[in-house]
Amino acid sequence: MLRALIYLLPLALTIFAFIDCLNTPEDEAKHLPKIAWVFIILLFWIVGPIVWLAAGKLRQAPAGGRTPSEWHRNHRQEWVAPDDNPDFLKSLKEESKKDEALLKDWEADLRRREEELKRREGDPDAL
Secondary structure, eight states: OHHHHHHHHHHHHHHHHHHHHHHSOGGGBOSSOHHHHHHHHHHSTTHHHHHHHHHSBOOSOOTTOOOSOHHHHHHOOOOOOGGGOHHHHHHHHHHHHHHHHHHHHHHHHHHHHHHHHHHHHTOTTOO
16 A cells, blocks of 8 residues: 555646646746746656746736636636625616616506596596
8 A cells, every 4th residue: 555655646746736837827937938847747757746836836826816828817807896896886776776767657657547447436536
């Protein structure tokens, strides 16, 4: 069992470093181009992944939720809380105005129908 661990641990480390390197944007790879880091990780089985994890990448929180994909990087929106989002608050005000207008229309229709019913019944007080 211990012999299997001697082979599986470096393999897992290599796979992790390889995937991490592939998912890292090109401008966050330090010292060498990203393709060079991929070759170092794959050719130098134990040392390559350790060097990548120690010195190959900027280890800080990416600004704006960056992703490795160029398309995602250029088309990502910054989300804010709904109560801080002016567009969301504006849409709530517009919906509220629409709802108020609809309610007024319904009330006017209801009054008109009530007046019609009173007239049909022949109520002399209806007007």
